[in-house]
Amino acid sequence: MPDTLNQQARPATSRTAHRMRAALLSVPLAAAVLVAAAPSQSAAPGQAGRADHADRAGASLTCRGNGVDPAAKIRYRTATVIHAPLRTIWNLQTDVERWPSWQPPVTSMKRLDAGPLREGSRFRWTTPVPPTSTTPATTLTITSTVQQLKHGTCIRWTGPAIGKGLRIDRGVHVWTFTKVWGGVLVQTEETWTGAQVEADVPTSIKYLGGGLEEWLKELKATAEARRSGKG
Numbered sequence: 001m002p003d004t005l006n007q008q009a010r011p012a013t014s015r016t017a018h019r020m021r022a023a024l025l026s027v028p029l030a031a032a033v034l035v036a037a038a039p040s041q042s043a044a045p046g047q048a049g050r051a052d053h054a055d056r057a058g059a060s061l062t063c064r065g066n067g068v069d070p071a072a073k074i075r076y077r078t079a080t081v082i083h084a085p086l087r088t089i090w091n092l093q094t095d096v097e098r099w100p101s102w103q104p105p106v107t108s109m110k111r112l113d114a115g116p117l118r119e120g121s122r123f124r125w126t127t128p129v130p131p132t133s134t135t136p137a138t139t140l141t142i143t144s145t146v147q148q149l150k151h152g153t154c155i156r157w158t159g160p161a162i163g164k165g166l167r168i169d170r171g172v173h174v175w176t177f178t179k180v181w182g183g184v185l186v187q188t189e190e191t192w193t194g195a196q197v198e199a200d201v202p203t204s205i206k207y208l209g210g211g212l213e214e215w216l217k218e219l220k221a222t223a224e225a226r227r228s229g230k231g
Contacts, residue, residue, distance in 0.1 A: 061077065063147075063148040063155060064156075067174055068174055068190060068191040069170070073193075073198050074191060074197055075205070075208075076190055078213060078216060079188070081186075082184050082220045083183040084183060088223050089177060092223055093219065097123075102218060103218055106125055106126075110123060110125065111123045117146060117149065119146055119149050120145070123144050124142065129163060139163055140163040142162075143160065144158070145157060145158055152177060154174065154175060156174045166196070168192050169193055169194035172190065175188045188212055
């Protein structure tokens with residue numbers, strides 16, 4: 001199995017583009033990615049946007065029978081194999097208060113309830129977003145609510161992302177974790193809804209995809225470094 005599924009080439013970026021991509025990385029955590037450097041458009045036919053296979057009937061990821069928004073115009077799905085124990089990967093993903101330690105774009109994080117992450121848990125966090133041709137530089141405030149969770153298997157959360165001049169009304173984000181030979185297959189799928197992001201669907205999908213790819217990259221790097229004793 002390839003190390004990263006449906007991998008797309010990424011172009012070289014300037015410092016500005018790198019910062020934009022970093023900002024994009026964090027927003028999907030609240031089911032809302034906003035702006036960043038997009039994935040390369042040089043991928044093989046049928047792979048660009050990677051929403052094609054996610055849109056097929058029965059293809060969407062689910063957690064306890066619930067998936068992303070089936071009516072959403074903006075959708076992206078991707079996956080990678082992480083060569084680390086499931087426990088390590090799961091703990092990284094669900095210990096949300098420590099996200100800033102391995103995801104620099106997360107500038108603040110606050111749990112709104114106590115105890116382990118579970119169904120009904122809520123957390124509020126922020127991430128800066130650079131300006132684009134249509135939106136100003138802003139800081140997004142994101143409130144995430146865990147809707148479904150099965151320990152070591154899947155998690156699904158929803159929430160808006162709100163900043164000055166920039167808003168995603170509702171995002172739905174599903175993650176699944178499956179043990180495979182040599183590691184764990186981590187899959188993720190997300191949808192957005194809202195008038196602002198739906199005004200340019202192709203661009204929104206492109207940016208959403210870039211964020212999810214970067215998040216998986218950071219999760220993989222951090223988990224594998226911990227396995228090797230480097231993190």
